[in-house]
Amino acid sequence: MSLHLVDPSRRDTWVPSQPVRELMVQLWYPAKPSPAHPHVPYMTPGAAAAFMTANHLPADRITLPPTHSTQNAPAEPGRHPILLYAHGSHDNRAGNTALLEDLASHGYTVVSIDHTHYAEETELPDGRVATEVHDPDPGHELDTRVADTHFVLDQITALAHGANPDAEHRALPPALAATLDPARTGMFGASFGGVESAAAMNTDPRITAAANLDGPLSEPAFGPISHTGVTKPLLNLTSAAADSHPPLRPLLHGWGRVYRMDGSQHLTYSDGETLTPQAQPVLHIPTDQLTQQYGTIAPPRALYLTRTYLRAFFDQQLRNRHTCPDPFNDPSTTYPEMKPGP
Numbered sequence: 246m247s248l249h250l251v252d253p254s255r256r257d258t259w260v261p262s263q264p265v266r267e268l269m270v271q272l273w274y275p276a277k278p279s280p281a282h283p284h285v286p287y288m289t290p291g292a293a294a295a296f297m298t299a300n301h302l303p304a305d306r307i308t309l310p311p312t313h314s315t316q317n318a319p320a321e322p323g324r325h326p327i328l329l330y331a332h333g334s335h336d337n338r339a340g341n342t343a344l345l346e347d348l349a350s351h352g353y354t355v356v357s358i359d360h361t362h363y364a365e366e367t368e369l370p371d372g373r374v375a376t377e378v379h380d381p382d383p384g385h386e387l388d389t390r391v392a393d394t395h396f397v398l399d400q401i402t403a404l405a406h407g408a409n410p411d412a413e414h415r416a417l418p419p420a421l422a423a424t425l426d427p428a429r430t431g432m433f434g435a436s437f438g439g440v441e442s443a444a445a446m447n448t449d450p451r452i453t454a455a456a457n458l459d460g461p462l463s464e465p466a467f468g469p470i471s472h473t474g475v476t477k478p479l480l481n482l483t484s485a486a487a488d489s490h491p492p493l494r495p496l497l498h499g500w501g502r503v504y505r506m507d508g509s510q511h512l513t514y515s516d517g518e519t520l521t522p523q524a525q526p527v528l529h530i531p532t533d534q535l536t537q538q539y540g541t542i543a544p545p546r547a548l549y550l551t552r553t554y555l556r557a558f559f560d561q562q563l564r565n566r567h568t569c570p571d572p573f574n575d576p577s578t579t580y581p582e583m584k585p586g587p
Contacts, residue, residue: 246317246421247271247289248404249370249412252396258389259362259378267375267412269359269367270397271338273349274421275325276318285314288339291368295376296337299365306527310520313346319419323352326429326563327401329394329445329452330357333436333460335377336515337364341435343516347552353559354425358397360390370413383466386437387444394432394445398452402427427451429563433555435514436460439481444470446477454562456480456555458514463491474498480558482551483586484509484540492587500562502573503586506550508542514551519544542582550580 250268257263287309288296297304328348332340338357345355359367362378363386369375380386400410405425409417431454434442439460446452447470454477462481465471474496481493481503493503512518518539525535540547557568570579 246274246418248400248410249415250397250400250410251412255392255396257361258385260375266361266393266396267369268361268393268397269338269369271357271359272354272421273314273345273357274354274418274424275321275323275349275352276315276418277321279315279318282315282318285312285316287312287342288337289368291372291374292337292339292366295366295368295374299376302524303527307524310342310516312342314349317416317418320421320424322420323424324426325352325354325424326426326431326559328353328355328559329398329430329432329442330355331390331394331432331434331438331441331445332358332360332364333434333438333515334363335365336435336438337366340515340517343519343548344552344555348556348559351556356397356401358393360393363390370415383437384468387441387467390437390441391445391448394441395449398427398430398449401425402451429453431455431559431563433559434458434460436511440467440470443475443479444468446479447473447475452477454478454480454559456482456558458482458551459484459487459511461487461490463493463496471496475501478558478562480504480554481586482506482514482554484511484513486511487586494587502558504554504583505586506540506542506547507582507584508540509547510536510538510540512538513540513542513547518547546582550582553580554583 252266255266338359361367367375432442433456435458439457442455446455476499478500483505560566
């Protein structure tokens with residue numbers, strides 16, 4: 246289900262006529278089987294059209310994938326930890342659906358945030374489609390995204406206490422509020438979203454653990470976090486693209502791990518790892534270009550490893566559960582592609 250959230254305390258940086266900050270978030274949650282509820286499309290129609298146009302995808306030959314999720318299905322009873330998800334640059338809240346659905350299917354409620362104007366496209370309920378605006382100041386972008394995250398968590402907490410924070414007060418899925426457990430909240434993100442996750446955790450006591458999927462956390466452009474580091478649990482999954490970045494381990498002052506996935510590249514940690522090779526024959530993408538962006542690791546294996554490490558991390562930090570085999574104590578035998586990083 247999606248929520249249209251409006252923050253009256255902040256203006257829209259990129260639209261002077263817009264006096265409030267608007268966000269769209271999508272909640273993926275454990276649900277009861279609901280054959281009468283329609284399946285959710287990968288993206289809303291307006292956002293999908295903008296995505297296809299922006300990426301020069303021929304609509305008569307390329308289709309976006311189906312999801313495994315149903316719209317506004319009744320929530321599965323129980324108290325579920327909350328995970329916030331932050332997309333990377335040139336991406337949107339749907340760009341890691343394969344990870345979001347997997348985490349929801351294992352008992353998490355995942356709140357995926359479209360950072361309006363930082364997402365490649367965001368469709369609002371009235372049909373407006375806000376597109377990405379380049380922010381030349383990465384520090385300003387990070388501050389805006391972190392403020393978005395704090396606001397979203399405020400609204401999800403209100404939802405857990407029975408409020409309906411949706412700006413249009415659209416009907417909520419049955420029993421959803423009772424399943425949310427704000428006392429167990431984590432966050433993860435890809436690329437810029439990974440940096441955002443660590444920074445938001447640093448400044449919001451409600452976020453107790455975070456995972457960074459190949460975000461350049463140690464780059465000075467991202468301000469204080471690249472100097473002060475992180476004291477709470479932080480999992481970092483990196484790629485060969487991170488070899489040119491300063492080491493991450495000196496920034497980890499609490500529970501912290503860094504793993505580099507052999508054969509990966511920066512976009513390995515996205516749905517594009519699985520989807521783009523399928524489109525290669527239609528789009529005539531050169532194989533060397535595909536390898537440069539997504540690496541040489543087989544897409545199903547890359548997805549399996551990312552899912553395994555994310556679940557094991559959040560299970561350990563938010564549920565006090567330990568996976569067997571434990572990928573953090575003996576990764577070399579079961580997960581030989583995951584090498585400790587600097």
